[in-house]
Amino acid sequence: MTYTTRREFLSALALASIPSILPASTQGRNRAGYSAPRLDKRDFGPVRERILKEIAAGSATGAAVAVVHKGRIIWEEGFGWANREAAVKATSRTPFNLxxxxxxxxxxxxxxxxxxxxxxxxxxxxxxxxxxxxxxxxxxxxxxxxxxxxxxxxxxxxxxxxxxxxxxxxxxxxxxxxxxxxxxxxxxxxxxxxxxxxxxxxxxxxxxxxxxxxxxxxxxxxxxxxxxxxxxxxxxxxxxxxxxxxxxxxxxxxxxxxxxxxxxxxxxxxxxxxxxxxxxxxxxxxxxxxxxxxxxxxxxxxxxxxxxxxxxxxxxxxQHLKSGEQVLFKGGGQPGVATALRMVPAEDLACLVLTNRSDGDELCQSICNEILSSYLPEWRQPEDNSGPSPSPFVITPELSGHWQGTLTNDGMQMQVRLHIESSDSATLQLGQKPAEKIIEMHLEGIGFTGTSTGVIESPDVIRTGAKTLNLKLIPHEGKLVGRILATDSKTVTLPYVLGLKRASA
Known part of the structure; x- marks a missing residue:
């Protein structure tokens, strides 16, 4: 059989790999003895079909899923490629970066x-x-x-x-x-x-x-x-x-x-x-x-x-579900990785998804949500964040005015001036360079966040060229304290801390 396009090859691979829905042990028995004949008859077929379609469409590369219930792994399976270039398929025993x-x-x-x-x-x-x-x-x-x-x-x-x-x-x-x-x-x-x-x-x-x-x-x-x-x-x-x-x-x-x-x-x-x-x-x-x-x-x-x-x-x-049951969870994401693990200890229930793509988070979340909702109708997707949600910036007396101080880390010290003029206008000045406008301003609780541009004169910033600056400052004892993150949005986020005092215009 020949394939004229990569998409046709991937589609054929996906269709060829669809077996009947069998116990987890059919893919490789658990050496520790946790796999067992399938007592939970839940049908994971729709989830499998969704993953295989994503891989066939080229919107996912490799993935592995497991579900735990009542002390047993009731489903574990790998999909797609662990290493496409080496033609190595992903399985439930493939180590993924977490x-x-x-x-x-x-x-x-x-x-x-x-x-x-x-x-x-x-x-x-x-x-x-x-x-x-x-x-x-x-x-x-x-x-x-x-x-x-x-x-x-x-x-x-x-x-x-x-x-x-x-x-x-x-x-x-x-x-x-x-x-x-x-x-x-x-x-x-x-x-x-x-x-x-x-x-x-x-x-x-x-x-x-x-x-x-x-x-x-x-x-x-x-x-x-x-x-x-x-x-x-x-x-x-x-x-x-x-x-x-x-x-x-x-x-x-x-x-x-x-x-x-x-x-x-x-x-x-x-x-x-x-x-x-x-x-x-x-x-x-x-x-x-x-x-x-x-x-x-x-x-x-x-x-x-x-x-x-x-x-x-x-x-x-x-966090807790409406029923009061505790959910323990954690995920991971960085270039080439998206992972998720969700557990409901009172139900002895867990779902996890591992992917080897930068954009795999939506796949991880949706699969966990679909599976856990089938057990718990009250299930809602948790968020790996304990901070306040951003809200539109509205200037407050604690934040308004002219501020100055010193930026440190990575062996450097740099003078900084901040001017928060109104709910729509603020600027950041690094050293003797011209002040730059701050955009995307928000409140996070009592804190001020925003984005600007500039070059922090530290070895790591000069080496990486990280010029986008993300601010987060909170009022503390009459000062503004916090950090500026220098980032290129992909491979580096470098923190520089600062404390600012009020200054004249």
Whole structure:
């Protein structure tokens, strides 16, 4: 048979791969014995058809799905390509990069150290940071706790940076990264900001306590005890060839890269292993190998509750359905990756989707929503965000006027002037350069956000050319404190912290 186009080939592949709906064990029996004859007769056929059509249409490359119910994996399956160029199909045992779904594995490893008495989650993080400590630029750094680092409320800002094979020398150790970017943007506990730097600090703490690097440590303390044999940290280069390749939103392969904060996003895991990790989090099976119920409760306990009711825990997000049942969830996204895991512990129910495309988030969310709604009619899609929703900017006395201060991080200091004139007019001036207009202004709770342009004169900005500037500032003790993120919107988000005082015009 011949195919005249790539689309015809993919369509034929999709149709040829549709078997009857059989138990998960037909695709490869679970070595740990969790797969079993299908007791749940729910029909996942429509979901399978939807995924296969997406792959045939070229709007998805590879995906893997698993559903857990009542202590069993009742469905696990892979679709499309793990590596299209090498003609390797995705299966339920294919390790996919998890991106930020790595974070719960990191916090589980930290909780194991807590259970051993090596640290306390409510101690100051700086107590366990040896060479580089968190710096109190906009708050008392010694107030920031280990628990707050894992719950995104320590006051550390956002960050993302990636390095290809030729840039490996640019990647810093966790301690060195903290020396460059470990400054508080906000007072600890004052507001939510998703922070990969916080997980770099957790990585440094764990390594300081054990003398072991983050990848081997997660393997020793979580993956091996739970028998998650498909999973590995990407520092294990011997196994990278077994993992799913990453593709952009057009289906083009993305060259291999690592990130600035490995503990926040560099674990690979199969759908099968992630389903078993979900079971570990929902019931007692295998818990004794790592954590008893007391420590699992600490892991899942809300730390910061946002205005929508979504709360952060030590590594997870959580909210409640209308019935009052708790939902634990986490997702991940970065170039070539979109992942989602949703759990309802009271129902012993979980759904997860792994994809290897930059634009896979909608597929992940819709599949989880369709499956979980079939069990729970009240199911609503959760949002991985504990911050306030943006609203149109309306100027307030706390924000209006002229402000000035210093921008720091990455070994530089730069003078900044901010002028918020009205609800539709504001400017940002860096150093002696002309002031630039701030657009897309919003309120997030009491905070001011907006977007501008300019060049921050730091080594990393000059190297990456990140010229889009995203501001987030909150009033605090008569000042405005927060950060500016320099970003190119694709591969880098670099944080620079600032505190501004009122100034004359």
């Amino acid at each position: 991106a930020s779904l790595t974070k719960p594995f990191t916090t589980t490893m930290l909780m194991a150290l807590v259970a051993e008495g090596k640290l306390s989650l409510d101690d100051p993080a700086n107590k366990y940071l040896a060479k580089s400590k968190i710096i109190g630029t906009n708050g008392n750094a010694d107030v920031a706790t280990v628990r707050q680092l894992g719950a995104h409320v320590s006051g550390l800002p956002k960050m993302f940076a990636m390095y290809d094979r030729n840039e490996a020398n640019l990647a810093l150790s966790s301690e060195a990264l903290l020396a460059e970017y470990g400054s508080l943007a906000y007072p600890p506990g004052s507001c939510y900001e998703y922070s990969n730097i916080g997980f770099a600090a957790l990585s440094a703490i764990a390594s300081n306590l054990t003398g072991v690097e983050i990848g081997p440590l997660i393997t020793q303390r979580v993956l091996t005890p739970l028998g998650l044999d498909d999973s590995f940290f990407d520092t294990d280069v011997t196994r990278l060839s077994t993992g799913a390749a990453r593709y952009d939103s057009s289906g083009n392969p993305i060259p291999y890269y690592t990130t600035a904060t490995p503990a926040s996003g560099e674990l690979y895991a199969s759908a099968h292993d992630l389903a078993r990790f979900a079971m570990f989090n929902m019931n007692n099976r295998d818990r004794a190998r790592i954590l008893d119920d007391r420590w699992m409760e600490e892991l899942h306990k809300p730390v910061f509750v946002g205005p929508s009711g979504v709360a952060t825990t030590f590594g997870w997000f959580t």
